[in-house]
Amino acid sequence: MHYLRLIRTYVRLSALNELQYRANLLVQMFNSVLGLGIGLAGLALVFSQTDSLAGWGPLELLVVVGVHTLLGGVIKSVIQPNMYQIAEGVQEGHLDYILTKPEDSQLLVSITRFELWRLVDVFVGLGVLIFAVTRLGEGIGLGEAAAFSVVLLCGGLIFYSFWLAIATTSFWVVRTWSMYEMFDRLYQAGRWPVGIYPSWLRLGLTFLVPVAFAVTVPAEALTARLTPLYLGLALGMAALTLVATRWFWHVGLRHYSGASA
Amino acid sequence: MSAAVSVHDLSKTYIVHERSSGVRAAVRGIFRREKKEVKAVQAINFEIQPGEIVGFLGPNGAGKTTTLKMLSGLLYPTGGEARVLGHLPHLRERQYLRQITLVTGQRNQLIWDIPAADSYDLFQAIYEIDPALYKRTVDEFVEILDMKDLVRKPVRNLSLGERMKVEIAGSMLHHPRVLFLDEPTLGLDVPMQRRIRKFIAEYNQREGATVLLSSHYMADVEALCRRVIVIHQGGILFDGDLSALAARFTSHKKVIVKPADQSLDLSGYGEIVESELGSVSFRVPKSEVPGMTARLLAEVPIVDLAVEDPPIEDVIDVVFAKGAID
Amino acid sequence: MVGLLVESLIYLVVWTTVSEARGGEVGGFSTDEIAGYFIAWMFVRNVTTGWSPYAMEWRIRRGDFNSLLLRPVHPIFADTSEMLASKAVAMITVVPAMIALALVFKPRFELVPWSLLALIPALVLAFVLRYVLMYVLALTAFWTTRLGGLFELWYGVEFFFSGRVAPLTVLPEWAQQVANLLPFKWMFYFPLELLLGRSQPDEMLFGFAMQVLWLTVMVLLMRFVWQRAARRYAAVGG
Numbered sequence: 127m128h129y130l131r132l133i134r135t136y137v138r139l140s141a142l143n144e145l146q147y148r149a150n151l152l153v154q155m156f157n158s159v160l161g162l163g164i165g166l167a168g169l170a171l172v173f174s175q176t177d178s179l180a181g182w183g184p185l186e187l188l189v190v191v192g193v194h195t196l197l198g199g200v201i202k203s204v205i206q207p208n209m210y211q212i213a214e215g216v217q218e219g220h221l222d223y224i225l226t227k228p229e230d231s232q233l234l235v236s237i238t239r240f241e242l243w244r245l246v247d248v249f250v251g252l253g254v255l256i257f258a259v260t261r262l263g264e265g266i267g268l269g270e271a272a273a274f275s276v277v278l279l280c281g282g283l284i285f286y287s288f289w290l291a292i293a294t295t296s297f298w299v300v301r302t303w304s305m306y307e308m309f310d311r312l313y314q315a316g317r318w319p320v321g322i323y324p325s326w327l328r329l330g331l332t333f334l335v336p337v338a339f340a341v342t343v344p345a346e347a348l349t350a351r352l353t354p355l356y357l358g359l360a361l362g363m364a365a366l367t368l369v370a371t372r373w374f375w376h377v378g379l380r381h382y383s384g385a386s387a
Numbered sequence: 388m389s390a391a392v393s394v395h396d397l398s399k400t401y402i403v404h405e406r407s408s409g410v411r412a413a414v415r416g417i418f419r420r421e422k423k424e425v426k427a428v429q430a431i432n433f434e435i436q437p438g439e440i441v442g443f444l445g446p447n448g449a450g451k452t453t454t455l456k457m458l459s460g461l462l463y464p465t466g467g468e469a470r471v472l473g474h475l476p477h478l479r480e481r482q483y484l485r486q487i488t489l490v491t492g493q494r495n496q497l498i499w500d501i502p503a504a505d506s507y508d509l510f511q512a513i514y515e516i517d518p519a520l521y522k523r524t525v526d527e528f529v530e531i532l533d534m535k536d537l538v539r540k541p542v543r544n545l546s547l548g549e550r551m552k553v554e555i556a557g558s559m560l561h562h563p564r565v566l567f568l569d570e571p572t573l574g575l576d577v578p579m580q581r582r583i584r585k586f587i588a589e590y591n592q593r594e595g596a597t598v599l600l601s602s603h604y605m606a607d608v609e610a611l612c613r614r615v616i617v618i619h620q621g622g623i624l625f626d627g628d629l630s631a632l633a634a635r636f637t638s639h640k641k642v643i644v645k646p647a648d649q650s651l652d653l654s655g656y657g658e659i660v661e662s663e664l665g666s667v668s669f670r671v672p673k674s675e676v677p678g679m680t681a682r683l684l685a686e687v688p689i690v691d692l693a694v695e696d697p698p699i700e701d702v703i704d705v706v707f708a709k710g711a712i713d
Numbered sequence: 714m715v716g717l718l719v720e721s722l723i724y725l726v727v728w729t730t731v732s733e734a735r736g737g738e739v740g741g742f743s744t745d746e747i748a749g750y751f752i753a754w755m756f757v758r759n760v761t762t763g764w765s766p767y768a769m770e771w772r773i774r775r776g777d778f779n780s781l782l783l784r785p786v787h788p789i790f791a792d793t794s795e796m797l798a799s800k801a802v803a804m805i806t807v808v809p810a811m812i813a814l815a816l817v818f819k820p821r822f823e824l825v826p827w828s829l830l831a832l833i834p835a836l837v838l839a840f841v842l843r844y845v846l847m848y849v850l851a852l853t854a855f856w857t858t859r860l861g862g863l864f865e866l867w868y869g870v871e872f873f874f875s876g877r878v879a880p881l882t883v884l885p886e887w888a889q890q891v892a893n894l895l896p897f898k899w900m901f902y903f904p905l906e907l908l909l910g911r912s913q914p915d916e917m918l919f920g921f922a923m924q925v926l927w928l929t930v931m932v933l934l935m936r937f938v939w940q941r942a943a944r945r946y947a948a949v950g951g
């Protein structure tokens with residue numbers, strides 16, 4: 127299909143380009159290992175004091191770390207680079223070139239860049255997940271694996287939608303950078319299961335919403351905590367945020383094109 | 388044959404938030420912002436036939452870029468209608484966008500870190516160009532523009548002129564029928580400007596593409612366009628042949644004389660506008676040119692003498708100073 | 714700055730949860746006291762942090778290199794007023810956030826007058842100490858372009874040994890010993906304890922002594938690295 131071909135071309139080009147910079151791979155590996163080390167040390171610290179954190183045991187929390195790292199790799203390789211470029215494109219006018227192409231603008235701005243080496247985190251996260259899940263004893267069946275994949279995909283899509291919404295504000299606001307930075311930092315909250323926050327805080331802090339669906343819910347899928355309710359919610363949220371963000375993107379485009387309100 | 392571009396009462400009005408200086412105004416600005424209407428383009432009309440190369444002239448802020456943007460679908464018109472190849476540009480129909488291209492001199496669209504050839508592959512994917520045709524087109528363009536080595540280097544390693552070459556080639560790979568060129572030769576040296584102009588001219592001849600060119604460089608316009616549309620303060624000041632522009636707006640010619648004796652005072656022969664490097668330039672009313680040159684040649688030992696139309700820049704300046712055609 | 718708020722909130726929630734799970738205490742802090750720790754954390758963190766090493770490095774590179782070579786030391790405090798101003802602005806958000814969190818989590822801490830007086834010089838020394846250390850780190854830019862790894866490592870170590878992730882008393886014994894030997898404790902945990910009124914007078918004096926000691930070490934190190942950097946710059950060229 128045409129879209130797949132397009133995405134494949136972009137990915138191939140970015141990857142070919144990144145392959146030139148092999149040193150970046152080493153740096154990324156170093157950073158990934160360091161990040162994992164810090165995360166694990168933090169976990170060790172917590173579990174030197176207690177056996178369970180809000181009902182999550184050490185191996186289960188390790189699952190959370192695994193999902194957080196894996197998704198972090200996806201976000202840093204596929205989502206963030208493109209979102210940064212959107213703000214730049216809007217402000218420098220490069221967006222004009224996107225808009226005169228016979229292709230959906232949201233698609234084009236979302237796939238232009240792909241930072242290959244950041245995928246190291248995906249493998250690291252996957253490694254941690256496999257380690258933790260195999261040691262959890264019960265193992266996971268096909269159903270759980272499927273549910274995990276589904277909610278992880280939903281989580282990724284929800285995160286993408288939030289990021290795109292922030293990028294879309296660059297049509298109106300010049301200082302998008304601080305929002306980017308803020309959202310980036312907020313991802314750190316995902317290292318711990320969202321359940322530790324008092325419920326009112328969970329609802330009140332909208333930033334926790336994408337993090338919850340992207341990290342905690344998939345982790346729940348692998349630790350036998352996922353309820354059909356949350357599975358449904360994940361699917362629903364993904365659909366809702368995708369639609370809402372696409373609508374918002376077009377509102378931004380109309381503004382950029384000087385359409386009368 | 389229906390027109391390629393048909394513009395009828397096209398208008399674009401911006402609402403700009405204004406703020407006068409001073410603290411009081413700044414505070415007031417938080418609560419209520421003053422709006423001002425800027426009429427960038429006011430009810431302009433013109434038609435362009437397929438295959439024409441039309442130059443858009445005008446000072447900054449005249450409305451040239453706004454018009455081009457409306458025609459390429461980047462801006463919604465506030466009033467009137469524009470049709471290009473039968474489509475309404477602002478609908479951004481895929482069928483329409485496949486047939487046009489936009490080139491802006493100041494901004495690049497090729498990806499910075501990778502060779503142009505790779506970006507070209509991207510364009511092939513986006514425009515869904517038939518592979519055989521694509522290969523032929525790339526080979527052709529590389530040949531014509533002498534880009535064999537250039538397309539293999541990352542774009543950031545190319546000089547400005549080389550970059551423009553690969554950019555223009557890239558933007559035409561899909562054989563667009565309408566080209567919107569906004570300052571395409573900006574910042575290029577003269578040989579490169581000529582190269583680019585030649586490329587455009589040949590493409591126009593070969594494919595019968597319609598070209599809308601907006602440029603500050605009169606050389607671009609003179610070299611490529613027979614027809615010019617002069618835009619001033621959002622309206623069309625002149626729409627016709629370039630030569631007619633000069634004839635219409637000036638009643639003078641330029642006479643350039645190189646006297647044998649450079650110390651001579653020639654001010655008695657006419658209005659001197661320039662005098663340097665042994666060359667004296669006169670501004671002479673058209674009707675007086677034969678008489679004045681005859682006298683000069685008879686009375687003063689002359690090394691060289693030339694009669695020229697005033698440079699188009701001067702013409703344009705006059706046009707804008709006058710402000711209106713009557 | 715939002716990162717600051719978020720980070721302290723995360724660890725506040727994590728450690729109060731742990732404390733609850735243990736029956737109301739962790740590392741010598743009761744649940745309320747832990748809440749107080751992380752609320753005061755925001756204040757101390759805002760005051761003691763300067764530019765990131767990346768920003769530092771950029772500033773150094775941007776500076777006038779010739780004057781750098783001539784003077785014994787880079788006018789390190791030249792941009793200080795700008796930074797102080799931004800800190801003041803950040804406080805406008807931090808203080809209300811602290812109050813809001815206090816209302817919610819009901820922290821407990823003691824306001825000890827002499828401790829609070831000692832806090833002021835402690836904060837200043839902590840700031841300067843961290844600044845100089847960052848500067849030395851940033852100077853390594855003259856030798857390597859791959860600064861990212863080094864900075865991240867530094868951040869990682871600071872994360873644990875300064876009391877940022879948890880009060881130092883939560884760390885295992887061996888780690889606490891290591892923390893005493895590293896400068897990070899004196900850049901953050903020491904003033905934080907003073908603010909919470911958890912220091913004894915002798916601990917306070919020891920803390921000041923360590924701050925001064927480390928500051929001396931750091932300044933000497935900075936001088937040393939500086940000379941090397943200037944030499945390298947001259948060798949490598951403009």
